Amino acid sequence: MEKLSLQAKKAYFAKQRKSNYAASLRLEGFKASLNDSDHPLPTREAALNAVRQTKA
Known part of the structure; x- marks a missing residue:
């Protein structure tokens, strides 16, 4: 792995x-x-789906 300056x-x-x-x-x-x-923000639905998947 290359070291960062x-x-x-x-x-x-x-x-x-x-x-x-x-x-x-x-x-x-x-x-x-x-x-x-x-870094565009996710849509409301995408954010809700991500939260629901981590809780399941």
Whole structure:
């Protein structure tokens, strides 16, 4: 397995932090325009099906 550089790790965590912040804003009812387009949100039905499958 190839080791990741420190720069790659920092970039990954910065991207995750930005994505989490945008999701938090959406949950609070704000419009988040932080370019979170590379991680589209699942539909309501897809999310419900995923939760139902993990509980079964």
